[in-house]
Each structure stands twice: as structure tokens, then as C-alpha cells.
Amino acid sequence: MTNSISREPRPSILLIGASRGLGAAMSAEFLKRGWNVTGTVRGDVRTELHDLADAHAGRVEIERLDVTEQAQIAALRDRLSGRSFDILFVNAGTANANQHETIADVSTQEFVRVMLTNALAPMRVIEVLQGLVPANGLIGVMSSGQGSIASNEKGKHEVYRGSKSALNQYMRSYAARHAGESRALMLLAPGWIRTALGGPEAPFSLDETVPDIVKALLSKRGKPGLEYLDRMGRTVPW
Numbered sequence: 001m002t003n004s005i006s007r008e009p010r011p012s013i014l015l016i017g018a019s020r021g022l023g024a025a026m027s028a029e030f031l032k033r034g035w036n037v038t039g040t041v042r043g044d045v046r047t048e049l050h051d052l053a054d055a056h057a058g059r060v061e062i063e064r065l066d067v068t069e070q071a072q073i074a075a076l077r078d079r080l081s082g083r084s085f086d087i088l089f090v091n092a093g094t095a096n097a098n099q100h101e102t103i104a105d106v107s108t109q110e111f112v113r114v115m116l117t118n119a120l121a122p123m124r125v126i127e128v129l130q131g132l133v134p135a136n137g138l139i140g141v142m143s144s145g146q147g148s149i150a151s152n153e154k155g156k157h158e159v160y161r162g163s164k165s166a167l168n169q170y171m172r173s174y175a176a177r178h179a180g181e182s183r184a185l186m187l188l189a190p191g192w193i194r195t196a197l198g199g200p201e202a203p204f205s206l207d208e209t210v211p212d213i214v215k216a217l218l219s220k221r222g223k224p225g226l227e228y229l230d231r232m233g234r235t236v237p238w
């Protein structure tokens with residue numbers, strides 16, 4: 001879409017959902033650590049990723065993807081055909097507009113939108129783009145501590161929780177299908193962070209958390225198989 005990337009030998013990440021929030025902050029952190037970033041945005045509007053591209057000439061490539069559109073995922077694979085990324089990370093995610101509503105109250109349309117965006121779409125992205133990641137690479141997805149069934153003793157955020165639990169389950173099935181392969185697979189629980197999705201009440205800022213989030217991802221490289229980890233690299237109970 002914009003800014004062709006220079007071919008200097010730097011590690012590279014394909015980051016799905018990099019326009020703002022955690023995705024943009026992770027892009028900035030990877031750039032700081034010397035990586036090249038190919039990030040996706042949904043629309044035509046200028047985003048934080050465009051600012052990063054301007055500030056890091058030749059190291060940021062911007063692609064277009066709405067993860068809920070299957071044809072767009074296939075088109076992205078075709079555009080990136082022949083390329084290789086050390087990490088594929090699917091960050092894009094959403095919550096139901098009224099996070100206080102229970103599963104008893106949510107409309108069918110809103111339920112389907114959240115499940116499609118948070119559970120089905122990330123798996124489709126991984127299935128279609130996995131060939132861009134070499135055998136020693138890492139495929140990761142942004143889950144949430146709220147996806148943990150074992151930790152759910154207080155309820156709340158029912159629709160969102162269910163979507164991330166479904167994502168975790170689908171990743172486990174993906175890992176089972178790919179057992180014995182050398183790729184590292186990761187479900188990341190970043191913590192509750194102040195973004196548009198996390199809201200102003202969240203205890204942590206992006207600055208406080210994103211360096212650890214990126215460190216946790218990098219630490220998982222070279223460790224085959226699926227783990228569900230928080231940003232300090234600790235196992236989250238399923």
C-alpha cells in the first residue's frame with residue numbers, strides 16, 4: 001500500500017491490526033529493537049502506523065486488511081507471496097459495544113460480530129498466512145486473561161470472555177494438528193491496559209506494558225509448540 005521496505009537483513013514481523021492501541025505500540029517497540037514491521041490497517045485514513053512509517057524510513061510497510069473479510073486475507077497472502085516473516089502476530093480484536101451486557105442480553109448481531117472478529121477471523125488469518133512464517137518462526141495471537149476458563153470466578157465481560165476462550169480452543173486445535181512441527185505458537189494475555197478497548201479504568205499504560213509484551217513474544221521464539229502466556233512470560237491457566 002505505501003512505503004516499500006528496504007531489504008537490509010533485519011528480523012521482521014507481520015503484525016495484523018497495527019493502526020492504534022497495542023498494535024501500534026508493539027510496532028514502535030519492534031522498530032526500537034531493530035526489527036522491520038509490516039503492519040495492517042483497515043481503512044484509508046491515516047493511522048499511528050503511518051506516523052511510524054514516516055519516522056522510520058524504509059522499515060515499515062503498511063498493508064490493508066479487515067480480518068473479517070476472507071477475500072482480503074487471501075489477497076494479502078497473494079501480495080506477500082514469496083516473503084518470509086520471523087513472526088506473524090494477530091493483534092486485531094474487538095469487544096461488544098456494551099461490555100456490561102450478559103450473554104442473556106447481547107443481540108445476535110453483536111455476538112456474531114465479536115465472535116467473528118476475535119475467534120474465527122484470527123484463525124483464518126493464521127491458516128491462510130502461516131506459509132509466510134519459516135519452520136523456526138513464531139505465530140502468535142492476542143488473547144486475553146479473560147479467555148481463561150479456569151480463572152473465571154467473577155464473571156463479567158461475558159461476550160468478550162467467550163470469544164477469547166473460543167480463540168484459545170481453536171489455537172489448541174491448530175497446535176494439535178501441527179504437533180511435532182518446530183514453529184513456536186503463542187496465545188498472549190497482555191494484561192488490562194488503557195486503550196480504546198481497555199478503557200480509562202485499566203491499571204496499566206501502553207508504555208508500562210508493551211516492552212514486556214514484546215519481550216515475552218521474543219522469549220517464546222525457538223520454543224516449539226503452543227503456550228498461553230502473560231506479558232511476564234508466565235503460563236496462564238486454560
Ligand SMILES: NC(=O)c1ccc[n+]([C@@H]2O[C@H](COP(=O)([O-])OP(=O)(O)OC[C@H]3O[C@@H](n4cnc5c(N)ncnc54)[C@H](OP(=O)(O)O)[C@@H]3O)[C@@H](O)[C@H]2O)c1
Nearest residue numbers: 017019021022042066067092093144192193195196197198
Ligand atoms: N487493552 C486491553 O486491556 C486488552 C487486554 C487483553 C487483550 N487485549 C486484546 O489486544 C488486542 C488489541 O486491543 P487494544 O486494546 O489495542 O484495542 P484497540 O485500541 O481498540 O485496537 C484494536 C485494534 O484492532 C483492530 N481491529 C479491530 N477489528 C478489526 C478488523 N475487523 N480487521 C482488522 N483490524 C481490526 C483495530 O483497527 P481499526 O483502527 O481499524 O479499528 C485496532 O488496530 C485485541 O485483540 C484485544 O482483545 C486488549
